[in-house]
Amino acid sequence: MPKFTYLPAVAGLAFGATGALAETPVLQVLTYDSFVSEWGPGPAIEAAFEETCACDLQFLGAGDGAALLARLQLEGPRTDADIVLGLDTNLTAVARKTGLFAPHGVDAALDLPIDWEDADFLPFDWGYFAFVGNADDPAPASLKALAESDIKIAIQDPRSSTPGLGLLMWVKTAYGDDAAEIWTGLSDNIVTVTPGWSEAYGLFVDGEVDAVLSYTTSPAYHLIAEEDPSKVAWAFDEGHYVQVEVAGKLAGTDQPELADQFMAFMVSEAFQSVIPTTNWMYPAVTPASGLPDGFETLINPEKPLLLSAEDAAEKRDAALDEWRNALSQ
Structure with a gap:
């Protein structure tokens, strides 16, 4: 069933009037708790993506990274999530066997310490x-x-x-x-x-x-x-x-176009530039501005x-x- 947030289409309607309601599509991203915390990358990424998508991006915190897979295995096709963000290469083989993921369709030049080829899972950071x-x-x-x-x-x-x-x-x-x-x-x-x-x-x-x-x-x-x-x-x-952290699109998403848009956004400058000083990891695509001062000391x-x-x-x-x-x- 499609998920929507209902918002007034016209502001300032008189009390008691029946106003038209605009349907704002909702994209739900299942991820780990620290990603969605106030000091994590979630709030900034949510604001940046919503500027481009005419949608309501909702991050769903579900414990730590490995707990995401356990929750997904429990919920199966019934999951409300459209995207899972926060698995890594130690989990992707098991995640793939669930049959719940669809190809992400993103072709991006990634800056990783390893070669990367995976049609279902797209890196967003590493360390x-x-x-x-x-x-x-x-x-x-x-x-x-x-x-x-x-x-x-x-x-x-x-x-x-x-x-x-x-x-x-x-x-x-x-x-x-x-x-x-x-x-x-x-x-x-x-x-x-x-x-x-x-x-x-x-x-x-x-x-x-x-x-x-x-x-x-x-x-x-x-x-x-x-x-x-x-x-x-x-x-x-x-x-x-x-560790290479990845996201994957759920095959059962009711927002496939929005999910594709988010996956492409994930390797954009707006997303990747947030990662170093909020998730404190290396970005999967180095921002044009480079890494922040201080990373050279690591x-x-x-x-x-x-x-x-x-x-x-x-x-x-x-x-x-x-x-x-x-x-x-």
Whole structure:
């Protein structure tokens, strides 16, 4: 059933008069909570898109990134969403198998650290996972060194959070058959496992843990928004796992033209220029103005790590078992 917001067509109608109502089409985008927060990119993107679409763009927050897929699997074709924004390459193979997505039809020159070809899922930003700590504290040089230290960390649940799942893939990609051993070592470091990124990062900012699983770009927030250079991402010898965040159009959308318009808008200057200083990630298409001052201070991993979507789906269950077994001991 089409979704509409009903607005008066003529302002200043006399009380009691029956005015004509204009039907404003509604486009619903299912995404993660931090995207739609007042400090996230959602409000600015909503305003910019509505200037071009004669529509009502509504962002629907649904927890952290991995929770989006769980909700979509639960709702199936009954979902009210027209677009899902916030999955990543560790989830796209499973998402594709739902049969709920349609080709996005966008041809854009993307600025990614990997080659990209996917008819269903279109990137909107990317980054490297990293542990973020305080500049004055000793920094481990690898995941293994972190596991052998007494540094207290907060991580996210891989069943609900894309950073949490990204850490599983990072450990698995870097250490293969020795991944279980790394998790056994890390289990003593982990103070808590949170449902999403925001909760874990808040614990770090509040000083309840020494470091937190986040991104190499996270220190840019403190530097640019707070003029605080005291937060740093640790560079690890085994490399850093890449996250590419994507959006996909639902095949069952009742607003296909608007959905196509939004997907094209997603790689435009108006959308991409908002990403660096609201989502604190690298844009999928570098804005004409370039990256903000401060991004040049970030670490640049020499060894990007990334499993294909299919390999990530294949290894996910085994990696989850290793993680659960280590934390249950």
